[in-house]
Amino acid sequence: MDGWRTGQPWQGLRLNISYTFPVTTTARPTDLRINGARLMDRLMSLAEIGAIDGGGCARLALTDADRDGRDLVVSWMRDLGLEVTVDTVGNVVGTWSVGGGGAVMTGSHIDTVRTGGKYDGNLGVLAGLEIIQTVQESGWMPPRPLAVTFFTNEEGARYAPDMMGSLAYVGGIGVEEVLGTIGIDGSRVGDELLRIGYAGTTPCPAPAPHAFVELHIEQGPVLEKEGATIGAVTGVQGISWREVTIEGQSNHAGTTPMSMRHDPAYAASLIAVFLRDLARRYGGNQVCTVGKIDLHPNLVNVVPARAVLTLDVRNTDEGLLRRAESEITERLDALAAEEGVTITSRQLARFEPVEFGESMVTLVEATASDHGLSSMRLPSGAGHDAQMLARICPSGMVFVPSHNGISHNPAEHTDTADIVAGCDVLLQMMITLTTQETP
C-alpha cells in the first residue's frame, strides 16, 4: 500500500475488499492455461485510451493518456487484491503476497510512442495480470509472491533516455536525475509525475526480485519468417552510435581534376562501404547502418565542403562490438590521410550488450516444447526493461511473432493464438520459477 496517497487520481478506484480465492496445497500445476478472451479484452480496453487512426495508441510517458492507462491497469491490479506500490519515479508494482521470499516478477511498459501499436509493452503487463488471476483461480498457492509491474517511460519518446524507469529501478540512474529530466516539450519528469498523481513514495532503487521474465512482441520479422511461435531471447544487442564529421575542400565540379580533390562525399561513401563490408566479414549478429548523411553545401555542381554522417553499430558480443569500433576508428584515421580530409567523430550513445542466463533461455525453450510449440533462440535488436533487470536478478524474455515485423506503427499486429501461446509459456515459466531456489 506504500505510495497509496489520498487525493491521487487513482485513489478510490474500485477497491477490492472482499476478494477471496480458494486455498489448497497441491503439487506445482503443469496444465494451467490462461483465459485468452479475458487477456484480449483487457488489451483492447487499454488500447482505447489514447487511440489513434489505424488502430494504434498514443500514450507518451506521463501525459494525460498515460495517466488514464495507468489508472485502468492499477484498478485491475486492485481487482485481483494485489498490493500496489508506486515508487519515486512512478514505477508501479502489483504484488500477490503469498508464500515467502522475493517475488517472481513479470511486466513491461504501457507508455507508447506517438504512433504506437496495441501490443508493444502492453502485452507484457496485461499478461502478468492474466497469469496472476489464472493462478489465483486455480487454487494453487505459489511458494513465492507473484508480481506484475509497469515501468515509467520505457519508450523514451518524450524523455531521454529510454528504459528510464527500469534503469532507475535497478539503480542505474539516480532518482534526482530522473525527476529533473526535461522532455521534448519542455516539461519536467518530476512535475509531470506529480501532476498525473504518480509521484509515489516507495524507495527506488528497489530490492531485487527472485527473477524477472518479460513477454514482448518481437518487433522484427524473424519468428514469422522462420515459422516459430515462441522466441527464446538470448540477450539484447549492444549499441554504439557515432556521429562523424568530414571536412574537405569545396570546389567546382567541372574544373577540379579528380586527382586534386579532397571530397567529403566520397569519404563518406567509403565509410558506408567499409561498414557494410565489416558487417559481412564479422557475420553473426553484427549489424551496421549509416542512417543519415548531410552534405554541405549539397549542390549538384559543387564538390562538398563537409559531410556529417551517423554510424549505428550493434552486436550481441561486447568484445566484437569493441573490435568493430576500433577498426572503424583506424579506418577513419587512414581515410583522412588518403583523401586529404579532416575527420572527427563523437559518441552519441553506447549501451553494452546484455546476455540472459543460459538457464532462463533453456527454460523458455523447454516450456515451449512442453506446450507443443515451436521455438527458436534469437537476440533482441531493440532495448527492453528486462535488460535492466538483468543487472540485479536472473532475467529473461519471451517473444511472440510480429506480423510483417512491423512495430511502433498502428499496423502492429500479433495473432491472438500467438499472444495466448506466449502468455501460457510465461505462466508456466513463472510457476516453475517460484519453485526454484536458484533460477
Ligand SMILES: [Zn+2]
Ligand atoms: Zn516495448
